[in-house]
Amino acid sequence: MLHMVKKYENFLDMVIYQIYPKSFKDTNGDGIGDIQGIIEKLDYLQDLGVNAIWLCPCYKSPGHDNGYDISDYRCIAPEYGTMEDMYCLIAEMRKRGMKLIMDLVPNHTSNEHEWFIRSRKGEEKYRDYYYWFDKPQNDWGASFGGSAWQYDDEREQYYLHSYAVQQPDLNWTNPAVVKEIQDVINYWVNLGVDGFRIDVIDQISKNFDGQNSFGPHLHEYIHAMFGRDNVKDIFTVGECWAGDIDEIRRHIDYDRGELSTLFQFDHLEAGRVGKFTPGEKNLKKVRDKIVMWQLKLQDFGLIHSLFTDNHDNAPFISRVADDHSLRYESATCVAAMFYLLRGIPFIYQGQEIGITTSSYDSMASFNDLECFNAYQEFLKAGCTEKEALNKVNFGSRDNARRPFAWDNSRYAGFSTHEPWLPIASRADEINLAIDQQAEKSVFRFYRDLLRLRREEPALRRGVTDVISAEEDNFFIFTRTLDDRVFTVVCNFEQPSAIEDSKGFGSEILHNYLDRKAGNTAFRPYEIAVFVSNHQ
Numbered sequence: 001m002l003h004m005v006k007k008y009e010n011f012l013d014m015v016i017y018q019i020y021p022k023s024f025k026d027t028n029g030d031g032i033g034d035i036q037g038i039i040e041k042l043d044y045l046q047d048l049g050v051n052a053i054w055l056c057p058c059y060k061s062p063g064h065d066n067g068y069d070i071s072d073y074r075c076i077a078p079e080y081g082t083m084e085d086m087y088c089l090i091a092e093m094r095k096r097g098m099k100l101i102m103d104l105v106p107n108h109t110s111n112e113h114e115w116f117i118r119s120r121k122g123e124e125k126y127r128d129y130y131y132w133f134d135k136p137q138n139d140w141g142a143s144f145g146g147s148a149w150q151y152d153d154e155r156e157q158y159y160l161h162s163y164a165v166q167q168p169d170l171n172w173t174n175p176a177v178v179k180e181i182q183d184v185i186n187y188w189v190n191l192g193v194d195g196f197r198i199d200v201i202d203q204i205s206k207n208f209d210g211q212n213s214f215g216p217h218l219h220e221y222i223h224a225m226f227g228r229d230n231v232k233d234i235f236t237v238g239e240c241w242a243g244d245i246d247e248i249r250r251h252i253d254y255d256r257g258e259l260s261t262l263f264q265f266d267h268l269e270a271g272r273v274g275k276f277t278p279g280e281k282n283l284k285k286v287r288d289k290i291v292m293w294q295l296k297l298q299d300f301g302l303i304h305s306l307f308t309d310n311h312d313n314a315p316f317i318s319r320v321a322d323d324h325s326l327r328y329e330s331a332t333c334v335a336a337m338f339y340l341l342r343g344i345p346f347i348y349q350g351q352e353i354g355i356t357t358s359s360y361d362s363m364a365s366f367n368d369l370e371c372f373n374a375y376q377e378f379l380k381a382g383c384t385e386k387e388a389l390n391k392v393n394f395g396s397r398d399n400a401r402r403p404f405a406w407d408n409s410r411y412a413g414f415s416t417h418e419p420w421l422p423i424a425s426r427a428d429e430i431n432l433a434i435d436q437q438a439e440k441s442v443f444r445f446y447r448d449l450l451r452l453r454r455e456e457p458a459l460r461r462g463v464t465d466v467i468s469a470e471e472d473n474f475f476i477f478t479r480t481l482d483d484r485v486f487t488v489v490c491n492f493e494q495p496s497a498i499e500d501s502k503g504f505g506s507e508i509l510h511n512y513l514d515r516k517a518g519n520t521a522f523r524p525y526e527i528a529v530f531v532s533n534h535q
């Protein structure tokens with residue numbers, strides 16, 4: 001095993017909570033979450049046990065892709081508040097020793113960004129800020145449907161948009177563009193931001209003759225962003241669909257000015273076939289994927305990003321486990337499987353209360369352009385309206401973007417006004433207030449798990465070894481540091497029995513309240529954590 005670069009090790013102490021600002025907490029009664037809402041909930045987050053926040057884009061944006069179409073990188077969207085609110089957030093987080101990770105979107109801007117407005121006019125300085133051609137350069141499709149090339153009447157040329165028509169791709173071959181993004185990074189770092197999550201980083205360098213990712217100058221551009229002295233120690237996590245360990249190794253290297261870590265998405269495909277069709281519910285597949293990456297990354301001394309949910313995917317437990325009668329057990333089992341491994345836990349808002357997918361009987365309850373495009377595609381492919389809606393209910397990104405359900409009051413305590421997106425269809429049953437009063441509380445389990453992680457260096461820095469065999473219907477792993485050994489047993493959907501747990505030491509965490517210490521029989525999604533001191 002290679003040793004982790006010393007500077008990296010501190011990152012293993014982070015527990016990052018991802019906030020989708022539009023849906024977290026509204027304080028000014030307009031039905032849209034805001035920065036003040038985040039400030040209001042900092043104590044809650046601290047109590048949960050997180051020490052860092054990744055804030056999804058809250059910059060000025062016309063909102064075609066909910067903030068991933070930025071029209072001013074240096075300004076907070078008015079619906080979220082002011083720069084003063086932002087300064088206040090940074091100061092309040094500092095006070096609590098929390099780190100702030102902002103979302104950086106360097107691949108594209110909004111078509112309402114000044115750079116694009118001036119570029120489409122052909123103004124000299126901005127002429128080459130985007131990719132303009134007299135004809136499409138290839139047959140790339142845009143991620144939200146249709147061609148990636150759009151004809152512009154004003155400029156009388158085509159421009160590239162890897163995502164929506166309103167999201168033109170920046171031309172990174174132009175040094176002025178590189179400089180602009182460097183300045184944006186400096187601006188936020190100077191304001192006190194501790195790091196960035198970088199949107200679709202693998203797409204910033206293009207090879208028009210190949211795929212729309214991993215172009216020839218990608219690393220040059222990453223170094224230009226993060227290899228500079230003033231920013232080379234900040235935390236960076238790239239959204240990057242790297243396929244194998246060699247590719248991943250090229251992207252994670254602090255000293256070479258690469259990234260601190262990246263998101264690897266393999267395991268998210270469990271329980272679905274494509275984004276909108278349910279597949280087999282199976283935690284075994286999830287285990288096999290994360291084990292593979294955990295051990296490979298550990299071998300190379302690299303940091304594993306431990307996550308199951310984000311704003312682009314419907315809640316994980318609904319896909320891979322039982323989100324009805326065993327919802328608490330499923331949510332806590334998945335948390336133990338991921339967050340006790342070696343790496344950085346990323347918790348998406350709502351996971352800590354066990355949120356699930358929603359179900360609606362009309363497309364009027366949705367907002368995301370991805371699911372509207374997909375819905376039309378399903379109809380074209382011959383689905384009935386009901387079938388198409390079922391698929392959207394299953395896979396829409398809106399499932400992850402419903403307002404946070406704080407309590408049982410009108411609009412789930414998120415706002416006093418009708419929210420921008422209807423609240424989750426199960427918000428009456430699944431909300432923080434109910435969860436905290438329940439005997440089986442997902443929140444309390446998360447808090448206990450994170451406390452254990454915080455108090456036990458072995459669970460942060462320790463080495464991972466996997467004990468269970470591939471054919472087992474459970475997952476057993478250990479985390480070891482010096483003499484201290486933690487053994488984590490997570491059972492999957494079928495009851496199972498392990499041979500003996502005596503050697504594992506004493507039990508310190510479990511998710512079935514009536515569990516008898518030392519029991520070798522494990523019920524569906526039952527987990528137990530043991531600790532021992534080896535001499």
Ligand code: NOJ
Pocket residue numbers: 065068105163199200239311312
């Ligand atoms: C990935 C983001 O996570 C997603 O929400 C967004 O739509 C695309 N990138 C485009 O920015």
